[in-house]
Every structure is written in C-alpha cells, then in structure tokens.
Amino acid sequence: MQLTNxxxxRGSKYAVSGGKVTSRKEADAFLKELKRSKKFAKATHNTWAVLMDDGTPLKSDDGESGAGLVILRMLEREELKDHIVVVTRWYGGTKLGGDRFRRVQDCVRAYLEALT
Known part of the structure; x- marks a missing residue:
C-alpha cells in the first residue's frame, strides 16, 4: 500500500508505503521495488522499520537520524509484526528540526488508519 503526499x-513532502514481509530479504526486496519508481529513488530519505514476528526489530534511518526508531516504536505500540512501513521524504530546503519526527508520526498514523 502506498499513500503519497x-x-x-515548509517545502518538504512526505509519503508512506508498506506491506507484509517475513524476513530481512523480503524487506530489502520491498525497498528495491519501491525505489524502482524514479520518484522514490530520488527521494532524500526512505526511512523504514519492521518488527519481525519473533520480535526482532529492523530499521534504517537512511540519513534522517532517529526516524527509523520512531517508526519502529509506533509498530511496537500497535503490535504490528511482519509488516514494513517506509516513510519517504523529499527535502524542501528548510530544516524542520524536531518537527520532522512529528511528520514521520503523521505518516505512520495515516498508514495505520488506512490498514483498518
């Protein structure tokens, strides 16, 4: 599933994508497929996280320090396992400071709501 815009x-645009994965290999394949789209391949950041069924956390900040952990914590709270969530950011030229974490949370919330 993909939710864009x-x-x-402040000029930065965010999207969120996700889907079922059951291994690191599947998570990597999901990211590879996402980045086949030139739009996502050229994004500033594709941060992501997945909580595996056995409780193993996987995450990547992709240069957006701390964003992967924000996504992971939200997945843990929802007890959503074997499901990757990717928040994509296209940097708009203005630093957002701590607000960037709020935007990541907004994206993950929108994604979780769309699942139900």
Whole structure:
C-alpha cells in the first residue's frame, strides 16, 4: 500500500508505503521495488522499520537520524509484526528540526488508519 503526499511542511513532502514481509530479504526486496519508481529513488530519505514476528526489530534511518526508531516504536505500540512501513521524504530546503519526527508520526498514523 502506498499513500503519497500525506504531509507537506515548509517545502518538504512526505509519503508512506508498506506491506507484509517475513524476513530481512523480503524487506530489502520491498525497498528495491519501491525505489524502482524514479520518484522514490530520488527521494532524500526512505526511512523504514519492521518488527519481525519473533520480535526482532529492523530499521534504517537512511540519513534522517532517529526516524527509523520512531517508526519502529509506533509498530511496537500497535503490535504490528511482519509488516514494513517506509516513510519517504523529499527535502524542501528548510530544516524542520524536531518537527520532522512529528511528520514521520503523521505518516505512520495515516498508514495505520488506512490498514483498518
């Protein structure tokens, strides 16, 4: 599932994508497929996380320090396992400081709501 243009903040645009994965290999394949789209391949950041069924956390900040952990914590709270969530950001030229974490949370919330 993919939700584009979820949030815009001071020029930065965000999207969220996700799907079922059951291994690191499947998570890597999901990211590879996502980045086949030139739009996502050229994004500034594709941060992601997945909580494996056995409780193993996987995450990547992709240069957006701390964002993978924000996604992971939200997945843990929802007890959503074997499901990758990717928040994509296209940097708009203005640093957002701590607000960037709020935008990541907004994207993950929108994704979780779309699942139900």
């Amino acid at each position: 979820v949030v815009t903040d």
